[in-house]
Amino acid sequence: MELIALLFTFIALMLLGVPVAMTMFGASIVYIIMDPTLSLANIATKVVGGVSSYSLLALPLYVMAGEIMNSAGITRRLFNLPLSFIGHVKGGLAHVNILASMLFAGMSGSAIADTAGLGKIEMQAMEEEGYDTGFSAAITAASSTVGPIVPPSTTLIVYATVAEVSVARLFLGGLMPGIIMCTLMMMYVTFIASKQYNFPTRSKNSWEDRFVAFKEAIFPLITPVIIILGIVTGITTATEAGAVAVIYSLFLCYYYTRFTLSKFIEIMKAAFNTTAQICFIVIASALFGWVITIAKVPDLVGNYLFALGASKWIVLLLINICLLFLGCFLSITSSILIATPTLVVLASMYNIDLVHLGIVMTLNLTIGLLTPPVGWNLYIVSGLANISFERMVKSVIPLLIPLLISLLIITYFDQTVLWLPNLIIK
Amino acid sequence: MYSIYKKIQSLIIRMFYIIVYTASIIIPVILAIQVIFRYFLKSPIPGVEELASASFIWLVIFGSAILFKEKKHIAVDMFVRNKSENIKKIIDIGNNVFMLLIFAVLIYSCYISIPNQMFYKTVVLKISRSTHTIALMISFIFMLMCCIENIMRGLLGGHINAK
Amino acid sequence: GCSQNASSSGSSPSEQKSQQTGKKEPIVLKLAVESAVGTPGEVSGQDFKKMVEEKTNGEVMIDYYPVGQLGTGDDLTELLQTGSVDMSWRAIDWYSKFEPGWNILSMGFLFRDQEHLNMFLTSSKNEEFKANIVNKAGLRVLADNGVAAPRVVISKKPINTPEDMKGINMRVPEIEMYLKTWTGVGVNAVSVPWGEAYMVLQQGTVDALESPLGSIYGMKFHEAAKYITMTNHIYSPYVMVINEKSYNKLTEEQKTIIRESAFETGKLFSKYDSESADIKVQEMMNQGVTINKTPDIAAFQAKMESVVEKSEKDRLWPEGLYDYVQSLK
Ligand code: NA
Ligand code: NA
Numbered sequence: 001m002e003l004i005a006l007l008f009t010f011i012a013l014m015l016l017g018v019p020v021a022m023t024m025f026g027a028s029i030v031y032i033i034m035d036p037t038l039s040l041a042n043i044a045t046k047v048v049g050g051v052s053s054y055s056l057l058a059l060p061l062y063v064m065a066g067e068i069m070n071s072a073g074i075t076r077r078l079f080n081l082p083l084s085f086i087g088h089v090k091g092g093l094a095h096v097n098i099l100a101s102m103l104f105a106g107m108s109g110s111a112i113a114d115t116a117g118l119g120k121i122e123m124q125a126m127e128e129e130g131y132d133t134g135f136s137a138a139i140t141a142a143s144s145t146v147g148p149i150v151p152p153s154t155t156l157i158v159y160a161t162v163a164e165v166s167v168a169r170l171f172l173g174g175l176m177p178g179i180i181m182c183t184l185m186m187m188y189v190t191f192i193a194s195k196q197y198n199f200p201t202r203s204k205n206s207w208e209d210r211f212v213a214f215k216e217a218i219f220p221l222i223t224p225v226i227i228i229l230g231i232v233t234g235i236t237t238a239t240e241a242g243a244v245a246v247i248y249s250l251f252l253c254y255y256y257t258r259f260t261l262s263k264f265i266e267i268m269k270a271a272f273n274t275t276a277q278i279c280f281i282v283i284a285s286a287l288f289g290w291v292i293t294i295a296k297v298p299d300l301v302g303n304y305l306f307a308l309g310a311s312k313w314i315v316l317l318l319i320n321i322c323l324l325f326l327g328c329f330l331s332i333t334s335s336i337l338i339a340t341p342t343l344v345v346l347a348s349m350y351n352i353d354l355v356h357l358g359i360v361m362t363l364n365l366t367i368g369l370l371t372p373p374v375g376w377n378l379y380i381v382s383g384l385a386n387i388s389f390e391r392m393v394k395s396v397i398p399l400l401i402p403l404l405i406s407l408l409i410i411t412y413f414d415q416t417v418l419w420l421p422n423l424i425i426k
Numbered sequence: 427m428y429s430i431y432k433k434i435q436s437l438i439i440r441m442f443y444i445i446v447y448t449a450s451i452i453i454p455v456i457l458a459i460q461v462i463f464r465y466f467l468k469s470p471i472p473g474v475e476e477l478a479s480a481s482f483i484w485l486v487i488f489g490s491a492i493l494f495k496e497k498k499h500i501a502v503d504m505f506v507r508n509k510s511e512n513i514k515k516i517i518d519i520g521n522n523v524f525m526l527l528i529f530a531v532l533i534y535s536c537y538i539s540i541p542n543q544m545f546y547k548t549v550v551l552k553i554s555r556s557t558h559t560i561a562l563m564i565s566f567i568f569m570l571m572c573c574i575e576n577i578m579r580g581l582l583g584g585h586i587n588a589k
Numbered sequence: 590g591c592s593q594n595a596s597s598s599g600s601s602p603s604e605q606k607s608q609q610t611g612k613k614e615p616i617v618l619k620l621a622v623e624s625a626v627g628t629p630g631e632v633s634g635q636d637f638k639k640m641v642e643e644k645t646n647g648e649v650m651i652d653y654y655p656v657g658q659l660g661t662g663d664d665l666t667e668l669l670q671t672g673s674v675d676m677s678w679r680a681i682d683w684y685s686k687f688e689p690g691w692n693i694l695s696m697g698f699l700f701r702d703q704e705h706l707n708m709f710l711t712s713s714k715n716e717e718f719k720a721n722i723v724n725k726a727g728l729r730v731l732a733d734n735g736v737a738a739p740r741v742v743i744s745k746k747p748i749n750t751p752e753d754m755k756g757i758n759m760r761v762p763e764i765e766m767y768l769k770t771w772t773g774v775g776v777n778a779v780s781v782p783w784g785e786a787y788m789v790l791q792q793g794t795v796d797a798l799e800s801p802l803g804s805i806y807g808m809k810f811h812e813a814a815k816y817i818t819m820t821n822h823i824y825s826p827y828v829m830v831i832n833e834k835s836y837n838k839l840t841e842e843q844k845t846i847i848r849e850s851a852f853e854t855g856k857l858f859s860k861y862d863s864e865s866a867d868i869k870v871q872e873m874m875n876q877g878v879t880i881n882k883t884p885d886i887a888a889f890q891a892k893m894e895s896v897v898e899k900s901e902k903d904r905l906w907p908e909g910l911y912d913y914v915q916s917l918k
Binding site: 015 | 446447450451453454455457458460461465475478479482483485486487489490492493494498499500501502503505506517520521524525528531532534535536538539540542543555558559562
């Protein structure tokens with residue numbers, strides 16, 4: 001009864017357009033009031049507890065670093081580097097689009113930031129060379145999905161906080177899947193290019209040009225190196241690596257743009273907007289997840305699957321299907337926060353590694369960014385490209401194929417995720 | 427009346443901004459300094475993580491309040507997006523009433539748990555948990571006021587702006 | 590099946606039973622345990638559930654939440670105080686903020702051995718402390734006999750005396766007396782979340798950490814550092830704690846059952862823990878871990894003198910308590 005009231009409140013408020021965090025608060029409060037054994041005082045306990053996590057502290061740092069990089073014109077430099085090397089092959093700009101996203105993913109935490117910053121440059125370049133707008137928009141949107149997978153990643157930080165696993169292991173776990181995704185998307189582009197005879201081409205760059213492009217990009221490219229090396233060598237924790245990245249990118253930004261105080265405040269504002277947006281949901285879901293656990297939802301789901309005699313592979317498939325569905329309606333962070341408590345219990349029943357689960361969840365939900373109705377990336381890119389949402393959806397559908405194949409590979413070969421963290425941390 | 431309220435509100439928002447910006451600067455700076463002290467000077471500064479954590483909590487608490495005022499919190503609007511202006515307005519008033527009730531409960535919850543949380547202090551800096559709860563309560567009260575303002579504006583239409 | 594878990598939906602087996610026999614609704618108590626599945630703490634918690642439900646013929650049912658599902662650390666203490674969670678089964682340290690006397694249990698190198706700890710636990714002083722907790726926090730300690738293998742140090746280099754630890758970076762939990770103890774020994778205390786502990790030890794961010802012997806094996810610390818020193822610096826018992834209001838809902842008979850079961854659980858916990866500790870030590874030695882069973886404890890204890898002095902001056906525990914503990918023989 002209480003559980004039905006909880007779900008009803010949650011869904012009703014959500015549909016009415018109440019902020020996601022408030023729907024979680026509202027639903028939890030309804031449950032707590034209806035269950036006489038629970039005290040209202042614990043709402044404050046859970047809310048303050050939800051935000052007091054050392055792992056979560058990494059989040060504002062990587063958001064800040066991304067914002068600073070974005071405003072330093074670093075995206076342009078990162079775009080020019082692969083352009084000078086492989087811009088001349090058939091469908092070159094599409095490949096460059098994907099590679100640039102990968103590079104930028106190495107310093108920024110979220111898919112949205114990637115699309116907004118880099119996307120503009122990518123779209124412009126492809127359009128100038130006469131690519132089909134729908135195709136360019138689709139590539140831009142699809143390639144940005146590597147953002148949350150490739151470290152650093154705010155999504156992985158949020159997951160680490162809830163599942164209580166090492167941020168460092170998760171970061172290392174995301175590297176290979178990111179490469180797999182890029183490879184498959186580039187294979188798709190190659191395939192399309194081989195079919196399509198009128199793909200624009202451009203002339204080959206000289207080695208001098210390439211060297212210049214490399215020189216322009218080298219300092220930004222050091223950022224991911226600092227982050228990964230800091231973590232791997234043990235000089236910094238994953239959180240502190242974020243702090244170092246912020247300081248480094250500030251220097252870089254100052255070196256490139258000589259920013260003013262007002263510019264600096266603008267950057268800070270953008271950073272705390274993102275941070276507070278995510279973390280307000282985090283604190284609400286700390287309460288919501290607790291209530292869900294008290295209501296024994298994770299055990300109910302687990303026991304149900306157990307009773308069905310589902311195998312680990314079926315469970316992973318079911319997890320993926322449920323998450324893809326969830327991702328169609330909610331933002332990544334909300335979905336992670338709602339689903340993780342239940343899935344962690346399932347994972348322990350089925351002996352699924354929590355790092356593996358985290359990457360699978362994140363990839364799955366990022367693909368959700370490309371599926372209507374809440375495909376945030378689709379909205380952003382269709383806005384950037386100035387095309388209708390319907391056309392955007394149609395263009396992006398074929399690109400879901402390489403992404404879904406990546407998801408299958410990463411789901412069923414857990415070594416694609418676990419090999420690197422096991423190698424380095426063992 | 428209304429103009430005084432607005433003045434106080436903008437003053438409060440400015441304070442929130444100062445806290446948020448200060449926290450945003452403190453966090454990366456002290457954590458980076460800690461790396462130097464621990465790894466290179468071999469003597470970590472005690473309490474740095476606690477200070478960073480507390481700053482982060484305040485950043486989130488007051489940042490959330492600012493975003494609430496600016497209506498920037500993430501919401502699913504796909505079902506209300508295509509409704510007519512009048513229906514949108516009614517839904518908006520209803521939502522604000524819901525949220526007002528939720529905030530009332532949240533504020534009450536903070537209020538009753540503050541005395542108990544005095545006992546919970548961090549080890550080095552002795553930051554009490556109730557400090558955060560009080561901050562949270564202030565932020566919730568601010569958001570509740572925003573709800574009331576939204577409801578009034580919804581009910582009275584443009585009249586509220588008249589002095 | 591899943592019906593067991595829906596305790597409030599009126600379909601649980603015990604409720605059906607009680608309907609048949611005409612008895613009233615069972616009392617349901619939520620028991621929160623922080624330990625991971627399969628560890629002595631978690632397994633003995635399940636034993637408690639079984640014992641209570643059997644002995645009370647289903648009149649008292651235990652809703653069991655392991656792995657910190659409902660909360661950990663101070664969060665859980667707060668939940669216990671408000672009664673949203675009725676019971677918990679975990680280390681005593683979490684309650685010392687209500688009874689300063691128990692702070693002394695978190696000081697290193699206090700007890701000579703397990704026997705010495707037992708003397709303290711059964712002393713009149715400790716009874717006094719337990720009574721204080723009921724008054725101050727509304728929490729009742731049902732049993733405090735769940736003594737586990739003591740905490741030890743694992744490090745990258747061999748350790749025998751405090752000199753060997755001087756100036757090294759060591760991960761120390763964020764508990765005041767733990768910090769005082771180890772800074773007293775002379776290390777640089779580094780605060781790192783438990784989840785990152787393996788990582789920082791392996792990468793050399795810290796050179797040593799201290800933990801219960803069982804956790805070293807569970808967290809695979811011995812793969813990252815090869816020297817275990819049996820400092821046995823802290824013996825901290827597991828305690829079964831119940832919210833006083835929840836306790837008073839029980840009949841006298843049920844109270845007795847629940848106290849006896851808690852005591853029994855403590856014994857089982859100690860048994861499981863020492864059994865698994867023996868196996869783990871053997872296994873770690875097979876994997877090339879060097880275990881120093883006879884470090885210079887006296888030298889470590891000597892380092893505690895100033896710590897005791899400072900702590901008594903700061904009134905961390907009642908005056909004279911340290912001497913009282915030392916006088917127990
Ligand atoms: Na891209
Ligand atoms: Na990233």
